[in-house]
Amino acid sequence: MSSKRYPEEFKIEAVRQVTDRGHSVAQVADRLGVTTHSLYAWIRKFGPDSEQHQANADDQVEIRRLQKELKRVTEERDILKKAAAYFASQSD
Template identity: 40%
Template sequence: MSSSEKRTRRKFTPEFKGQAVKRVLSGHAVAAVARELGIGESLLHNRVTRHRLTDAAGEVQAEQAAEIARLKRALAQKEEEAAILKKAMAYFARESR
């Protein structure tokens, strides 16, 4: 390729990328899938790695969201209990006078 020729960058659809990653995750070799699709092995390997990382992060985020929701419910219950005890203290303080 001469210096005057520009190489155009190929753009792949999200569906194409997803299908390529799914094929690798289902057990096909990265090299074979890359060769069949006409893309570089390193490109496909990077996409698979990125997919695995985002999936792991997604699982962690879902677990954290569930834990946050549980803690918020527990906090609301404790705040309600504290408010009831505060009212009871005020009531009994008036009674003892």
Template identity: 35%
Template sequence: MSKTDKVKKPKFTLEFKQDAAKLVLEKGYTHQQAADSLGVSLSALGRWVRAEQPQPAVAGAKAQAMNLADHNELVRLRKENEQLRMEREIIKKAAVFFAKELG
């Protein structure tokens, strides 16, 4: 493989990430054991575990970190929001066009 070839990062489902985190948080696996058994990188597993760990509420602290489900929902909603904005702009342009045609 040449330096210009891009290596695709594997896409894991939300359920897979949550189950992987549960191996560490609930089943007692070490990060290394879980990563090795699932064939994922140690850093990816670490991110998933941190995302699923309950965050203690501290007065005056920043908002709690999102868990994986919340993050996926946020990404989905942002994409949907962008789609709706684009559709709204198209409708505005169409309304201007038809107003000129009728006027």
């Protein structure tokens, strides 16, 4: 399935028709020949709340990175605990 690429200016103008001029998403999507799914994605990216969506996306990326790091550090700590217990039992 091939997807058509649209210029950024086209996407921004489509978003303006919905946000500024008050047209419905379905009307604009039908008139421009795009899917409503694409138009909603453009609204998230270029709409008035796009900075908030971008900040949320950045926060989610950071949360996933920190969770991954926490898992790694926890595993390292558990290994070191086991090693310390092993060496303590060997020194007796």
